Amino acid sequence: MLEPMIELDIALDRGSFKLQAALTLEQSTAGTVAGLFGPSGSGKSTLLGILAGTIKPDRGRIVVNGRCLLDTARGVDIPIHQRRVGLVFQDSKLFPHLTVKGNLQYGFKLLAEADQRFGFDQIVNLLELEPLLQHRPSQLSGGEKQRVALGRALLASPGLLLLDEPLASLDERLKQQILPFLRRVKEQLGVPMIYVSHNINEILDLTQQLAVIDHGTILAHGDFHDMLTSDKLLSLANSLGPDNALSVELTGKSEELGYCIASNGDNVLFLPYTEAPVGARFSVVIPASNIALSRKKISGISIQNQIPGTVSAIRIVNHRALVTVDAGSMLIAEITAKALHDLKIKIHDPVYCLIKTQAIRYFGKGD
Amino acid sequence: MLEPMIELDIALDRGSFKLQAALTLEQSTAGTVAGLFGPSGSGKSTLLGILAGTIKPDRGRIVVNGRCLLDTARGVDIPIHQRRVGLVFQDSKLFPHLTVKGNLQYGFKLLAEADQRFGFDQIVNLLELEPLLQHRPSQLSGGEKQRVALGRALLASPGLLLLDEPLASLDERLKQQILPFLRRVKEQLGVPMIYVSHNINEILDLTQQLAVIDHGTILAHGDFHDMLTSDKLLSLANSLGPDNALSVELTGKSEELGYCIASNGDNVLFLPYTEAPVGARFSVVIPASNIALSRKKISGISIQNQIPGTVSAIRIVNHRALVTVDAGSMLIAEITAKALHDLKIKIHDPVYCLIKTQAIRYFGKGD
Amino acid sequence: MELLQFTPAELAALLLSIKVALWCMVATCIPGIFIGWLLARKSFFGKSLLESIVHLPLVLPPVVPGYLLLILLGNQGILGKWLHQSLGITVAFTWVGAVIASAVMAMPLMVRAVRLAVIQVDSGLEAAARTLGASSLRVFFSVTLPLSAPGIITGLILAFSRSLGEFGATITFVGNIEGETRTLPLAIYTYTQTPGGDVQALRLVILSVALALAALFASELMERRALRLLGNKAGRD
């Protein structure tokens, strides 16, 4: 394991809201992105502000990549502009007196050419800002503002990039265009990021490393997969729905037939096709509503994954039955009470979990 | 059919952006909500601004519920505050000099008690604003601002409510709390709404009546289900992915077993439980990735829906096979090329579409 | 300190100055806010003319506006005669006249400050208020006005200060009558006109300065409060 990307231990008292956050985020070879996830008003933006230096905590210590940015005990407080921490503000904070172009170039122009990690045109094209370059921020739509703010921060080539819900008001198409780019930024340029979103899937598209914050306290941090089992994470579970996460290793693939094979313990899983190399390890998520159960193995069906296991628990919630199956890993299947009744499934029964390949999502790596 | 809720025909030229929108939105007995859907910068906020009166179009005509709000040809232009059109601004536009309470009460206090459709406490509780009442907008998080803006507009009890991405920066839990409330507002109070979102599912949770806008032009409007077949809607399809929409009529239900039965042509579908009465007609959506195919009918499996049909088309896109099945309605199933190969599915083959009950989503009506 | 033992006449001048300056604030307040708002938000025929007239007192030597006031509002003046005969109101040569003189001189400062502040109010907030059912008038009082509070306070403190220092227009319009129109600046002038009056003039200067500081301090508190209400950082420390 490499040295931690971010070590953070801070406290801030704002009367009704108290932030008390200690956090260590690890570096990883595939680029480091940490997701920051938490309900509205939990302190996500505040935490980013403290990292960037725009908010002063009452006390604490921040070390990023071995560089101490803040240590109130030792009187260290690196000025904001020397932190090289880029922040995409939730409310964009564009300069109203500059055009879109001027905004984008603001930080870019301050850099020596060698330090410019992105080309100006590259970012403009990615974010589809070309027709807006001469506009003023007051003439932009909500999503356009967000794109300019993102571009402005990227062009400043920060050493650490903090993204505060950067895609919240973008449509699906733009999201699907920008997320893979951010993934490339992370993987190819190695710019570490902290990504705040209330949409867990957006985060999981980028990373499995996650910190969950609520009421100003970091409830848990680390690998999403490990975290799911922690029962502190009610707020997280609340928003995720009963989904399954599995850690797998890629063992084979066929581009032509559009699938990969991966092992999860003793089980073999068929996954949607991915570019990742054989041998790569990662997690996949399977929504509980996408797991069907059957009494026996079934042939002549397009469902490729039929994983045997034993029913270990059955819960009925809101007309829905949540069946936990011990299949090496624990899998939760969400079926109707009628199906439960029809199949007469009881605890300790052997069942097969039927999972469509296309219903499996990747974490951290995507297609 | 009742008289149209909104008739709109306007033109606005802002140089690089031209809005040219004609639109008729129908009233329905179950309350009228129209979704406005379109990519970033397509003119959604501008359109709402024109309806509310905060933006003046170059020319045009607006009639809401039979009342003419604007008619440039006849020189009619009802002042904003007499339009009784509430607008939840995308960037919240809270009054910085008032507390959250002051903001919420701004429009509320101007109403006669008889005109107040909501109780102050009701809205405060729903939006979880109680602890924030004494805060100033500058002390609020992004999501908190959005909630206050929504509450402020609701409390003003407008005759038409325009919502500009009101849930964009809220977490899943709050969304799941507010959406059903908006549904109730629509159904029980009959407040018509136009709901702008870049998230089609959010819109479909509320309504199937939809207008799609791109580059300032209304591409299509009407029932979402009808619209899906229109091939003008590339931008819409882009963001939806290949999903199936079916029109169904509820024919039976079992609360205990958590399911409903509905008919779609000759087919019988098992759906998740809903409160809607038997006889109700609505649409359901089935993501293509959640339809499995099989050669024969299968027993001993939790999958309740096994719909027979004939393969009418096969397309391979990005390692994925899209199989269109004529099962009375057309259904698209997304499977891996491997499954296609294993099952040796060819055009004209008879197949069964296997659909988990829990993987079916409701439009317009929900649980 | 002997320097600070003031004679009754000096104290009278002090009190009169305070009275005149306070009334000057009151007198500039409403028209200043209205005209400032008008210039910031509306286009109308004669806007440039109005703006020019408001600014004139700043541009001219104070004697000129003073003289014009005398011609207009003196007991023989066009308006003054009417005021005097129909309403029995005399403004020339009374402290009311001193208020008018300094209000006229302070008006451009007030108007400019309000105009600047109103221009910077986000008109989107006014639109938001209107969508919530507020009439233009209500929007003005409940949104525009509170949001331009820092500018109004700045304008008022400038008006107060200008009144404290107003000399030329006042002495020309209402003269230098002890107990009626002899404000601090006029008293200072009177002393400088008398051989050996320098020390007394200095005492009054000190008094003026103290008064101005007190006013400045009060305005600072008000402003900070207003800014805090607006959530502005400058209101916090």
Next chain:
Amino acid sequence: MELLQFTPAELAALLLSIKVALWCMVATCIPGIFIGWLLARKSFFGKSLLESIVHLPLVLPPVVPGYLLLILLGNQGILGKWLHQSLGITVAFTWVGAVIASAVMAMPLMVRAVRLAVIQVDSGLEAAARTLGASSLRVFFSVTLPLSAPGIITGLILAFSRSLGEFGATITFVGNIEGETRTLPLAIYTYTQTPGGDVQALRLVILSVALALAALFASELMERRALRLLGNKAGRD
């Protein structure tokens, strides 16, 4: 019109007034912006003192600051002597002195306007600039300054106008020397002090007013431009 046939002496006064007023703008500009910003954004020891000193010229009858300037900058004055002897610079009784006098009188107006504008600049934008790698200095010039442009323009137009109308401090500090320090207000004053001089005074008043209007108009254009750049609605119509 005969009324508008000006004598060479009057035209000289006009040109001198323009020169002095323009230099007054130049002279108040940088210190005014700096002090205004300082008062808006920083807390430091002696802030109240600085603020008070800046405001004094407004509060006192203009003769007093004029006299203080004389004591300080006259050829025999504390600073003036040194300036005169070491650098050979004479300000007393020269047009430079007139510039200084009106700059001192205009400073509170400039400072207040800038302060008001800077306070209303969203400090979040400054923070954003800093996260993009800009030093405090750069942030000031590239964000704070352009965003307070309307206030700076207001301050400058007030300074220009004040200088056009400045009489008391100027005549006290640099006297009334034809061709050197006799600006329009001094010339106007002279005429008002002569029985029957009213008509001539009026001619010069008209001249002053025209000049002020031109300045006002120019400032309006500049301001509208600045506002348009800021995306403010008031810049549009």
Next chain:
Amino acid sequence: SSPAHAEQKVTVYAAASLTNAIGDIAAQYEKAKGVKVVSSFAASSALAKQIENGAPADVFISADSKWMNYLQDKNKLDKASRHDLLGNHLVLIAPKGQSFKVEMDKSFDFAKAFDGKLCTGDLESVPAGIYAKQSLTALGWWNAIKSRIVGTQDVRASLAFVERGECAAGIVYQTDAKVSSKSDTVAAFPDTSHDPIVYPVAAVAGSQDTAKDFIEYLASPEASAIFSRYGFSLAGH
């Protein structure tokens, strides 16, 4: 006129240089006659214009004949009551210890007698300046010295310039020179070199009877003593 319903009072408008003298006389008069004296001190021009515009003055004491004539021409005076009250003399002064030799003679090269500026009241509007110009012209010194003359707002300012050493010489009234401890009187101008320096007094047209009584009192020995104390001589003495 109607003492029944008002406390008896007399309103005196007097040139500012008489502030102390009239103030003391008024106090005595009040004690002696039980009539309240209200006074307003300003430049003669301002007072004259105020009276012209209906100021409630009963008695006007001007610092020169011009403004008295101005009012008389406009029939604002009780002509019969007008007479010259006080006289004064014009002197040349220099800063303390920097006196120089002057001969009041046409052949004397006045311009070479001292280095630096010559201060006096504004040459066109302030009476002392007007007298000074007459004298300098009569003595044939005018052309050589005129470019070095600094006009001031009033005589007091000239005196201040000289006292501070800003001006090497000044032309002021004897009354001012007498009480100044920081200047030396160099020489007195011959009374024949300028118009007679007189302070005329008159009752304002339509004034109350007390006006004449007060004017009479000004000639009384008690009043004369006070005038002498402040350096004035009674006219014709």
